Amino acid sequence: MVHALRLPKANRWQDFVFIYSPLLRHWIDARQVPKSAQDDVLQEALRSIFVGIGDFRRRKFEKGSFRGWLRTIVNRRVADYFRLASKSKTAPMGLVMDVENRPQRDPAELAAEEIALRELEARALHLIRESTAEKTWQMFWLSVVEQVPTSEIAEQFGVTTAAVRVAKSRVLMRLRKLFVDAARESE
Secondary structure, three states: OOHHHHOOOOOHHHHHHHHHHHHHHHHHHHOOOOHHHHHHHHHHHHHHHHHHHHHOOOOOOOOOOHHHHHHHHHHHHHHHHHHHHHHOOOOOHHHHHHHHOOOOOOHHHHHHHHHHHHHHHHHHHHHHHHOOOHHHHHHHHHHHOOOOOHHHHHHHHOOOHHHHHHHHHHHHHHHHHHOOOOOOOOO
């Protein structure tokens, strides 16, 4: 999906913005950007992501993730905002330094990020559900979320167990295409 974001096919960029904007906005808000400037910082971050998406490479044995790359871009755009604000005397220099030299995140910030990640997942599921046949979606949901045995689902829908596994696989494949890395990947 990473390189596909820049292709004009199937509204991929719009889907990306729909899914990831709340997480990006969470990171911007966590860096104490004034509410009045958050939309501008978000737009600059999205512009940087769009321009740089073709350069993102995830290598199997290297540390780092797509979300880490996104967080780095957001932090840079936030730092740019505070640098500019400090030059115009609207932000204290100490706040600029804090954004650039931020130590490890505190537990409250991590908990808030978990909420933002759950929203990201919910938005992705919403997009997929809108474009998936109801029967396929129900078989996926029963199998993955409710963990009903495949044989029971097959009996309920009058299909083979292979058909249930195929439905589950199709939805999971679409989810993987929406996410560049697993939403809960440790960074």
